[in-house]
Amino acid sequence: MKGTLRRSMAWLHTWCGLVCGWVLCVIFLTGSLSVFREPITRWMEAQPIAASDATGSMDEGRAAAQAQRYLALHGAGARLWRVQLPAHPGEAVRLLWRDGSGIQQIALDPARGTPVSPAALRQTEGGRHFMSFHYMLQLPLLGFWIVGALTVGFLVALVSGVVIHRRIFADFFTFRPGIGPRSWLDAHNAAAVLTLPFLLMIAYTGLCIFASSYMPWPLHAAYGADDGAYARFTSELASEPAVVGSLAQPTGPAPDWAGLLDQARTLTGQPAQMLLVNAPGSANARVRIIGRADPGQPSSNLFTPQASVLFDAASGAVLQIQRPDPASVSMGARIEGVIRSLHFADFGSWGLRWVYFASGLLGTAMMVAGTLLFSIKRRIKGQHEFGDATRRFYHCVEAFNVACSVGIGLACCGYFYANRLLPLELAGRSQWEIRSFLLIWAATLLHALCRPRQRAWTEQLGLAALLCLCLPLLNQWTTGQALWHYARVGDWQRASVEAVSVGFGALLAFALVKLHRHYRRQGSVR
Incomplete structure (x- = not known):
């Protein structure tokens, strides 16, 4: 019975994690960035630097x-x-x-x-774009339901992951680098255990915030199904x-x-x-x-x-x-307020927001490691479960891995670059920034589909690292502002935006160097 349950949960965890994991990587990265939506908006508006x-x-x-x-x-x-x-x-x-x-x-x-x-x-949607994309993928109705369904799938993957990992807490203290799939599994387990309470809380509160939209039937039963039902519900909830x-x-x-x-x-x-x-x-x-x-x-x-x-x-x-x-x-308003505050980090200091930001990035890394582990294991085993289409299927899986891990980072960088490079007088400028984000992300998927796996990873990693490192230079060239200017006058909110960009650039450059060494050990980059 135990073996059957664990095998069933393993299958569920693998495929639910793969299908949901790609878009969830995107949702978690943009959600992590939206924690600092106010500083990002200030940076993108590029108001003059005030010494005070x-x-x-x-x-x-x-x-x-x-x-x-x-x-x-x-x-x-x-x-x-x-x-x-x-x-x-x-x-x-x-x-x-x-x-x-x-x-x-x-x-x-x-x-x-x-x-x-x-x-x-500078007309811009600023950091609000990341928040909107986080919960509706810039698809006002369809995206809202897609994110809800993926969040349910994410909860299923979390619970099934706990069931199948008998040594989950012991694995948290185990990391064996440089041994292929085992290293990715160790990284996946460590990130999952470290962020498990945070991930459960974020997924559950995200569903609760929109509970009356995802499950409107109790609301209709108590307040009717007419257009004024929600207004009556909210007026009774809030004193x-x-x-x-x-x-x-x-x-x-x-x-x-x-x-x-x-x-x-x-x-x-x-x-x-x-x-x-x-x-x-x-x-x-x-x-x-x-x-x-x-x-x-x-x-x-x-x-x-x-x-x-x-x-x-x-x-x-x-x-x-x-x-x-x-x-x-009222008590009802307090319960709803606590749920929203937990999800949006609307309590505590800036230090707590950094904790949310780091936890969101670790959750993203956990999902990236999981999707990569799936591809690596299938590549090693050489299974032919899809017949003649198996090779094409797994090439598409690899392409989605690239686009939803490195590619979405490129799209976020492109969003910042579009903010500085688009003409100020352009009609609908803020919408063109968002379109640039979406077009760049689509381009990363097309690039990954057209290029060999190894080159897709190295090329996109290299471009993302370059864009992150050069963001302060672009800002100085286009607005006369830069990281060192913000730091001189004590504007730490806007300074931190560029400091985080430079930090990500250094991290991506380090990952690129490690990847090149790995490919060199295996042979020439194909």
Whole structure:
């Protein structure tokens, strides 16, 4: 019975891991990068370097006052105003308003209140692209379901892997380099055991976040199957912040936004991230100020609600407060918040995000080692389970191994390069960056299908290493900014983007050298 169970689990682990592993490598790599989506977005926007980035303070009141004046002049009659305040010195204030002709957007200089030239703003999706690709593969509906199915397959592969490895923890302390498949199996086991709790948590929470979409039947049974069912569910799940209109009832002229920002900071203890104004200019206009959590001061809770204060726009009276306190929301909202925080690393410090990043990369390495182990074992055994098509089948397997391990890294590098090389005035520029990413990834698969196995690996590894190492030089050539400039002014977020790129380049170059030595021992590279 035990032997039969283990053989069944081994078959399931092998084929489920192979079929899901290719795309899961891509999903995990882009998910690991999305942990630092804010620094990546800042690097890709290429705003001017401010010497006060590390120690300077933002004048939120002045930026909000400039936005208020501009919107009162140009956005009168709009149904909604949205003001995205700058998070760092030197960044622009982003304005959006919705009127009868659609959505209007503009960026303002926070000091002078003048529109920033579109040529000075690098339109980009930034790190948000990696996050979107991570959970829907840039296929809005189909990709969403593909990722869900692959996540279930990943959980199956994890559980079946634990069943078939009787010495799983002993194997964690065993690594025998340079002996072919056994070395890849040791690497696969070590990475799997080290990251097993993280991988189980990430896969499970990822499914839970979209549980009502993947399994809508309980929701329909409780709330109906009409279009308003989800709205009723979410309104019942999340308790509304307390109405506290008696806290302040000032009289006189409508207060300016700078004063509301000061009051919101006093009430919640957080600086402002965004202002939302509903029905501006009308008698029932409301201003909601949403707080910005400081990642340098992590909370002791796994989940902290987003702070916000709702004001009456005419009188400045406080109508609602949502403090960053888990006890202020319902138990259901807290459970959902914890699940989302665990998946998105929305708690803790930057150090915790580095742990998530490293764990995601180790999980990617575990899947790469597993898919390579499959190919190497089949190549050695010389099985003919697919008849005359066996050789072509395994060549395609090798090509997918290359494209979904090294090729996706090349595509990520190409995304950064497209950000710096595409013309600033190009229409739909952010979409062309994403198209460049997808086209480069497709090209790596085509290259791997057309080239011999060994040359496909060495050529793509060499190009990826070169692109990673040269990224700071490209940045200096196109924008006048570079790693050493960011470090000089203390802008460690953007500096770390290029430092990680250089580190990956060195690691890929080391892997290329090792691969060349391995091929030289076997004979000439074919």
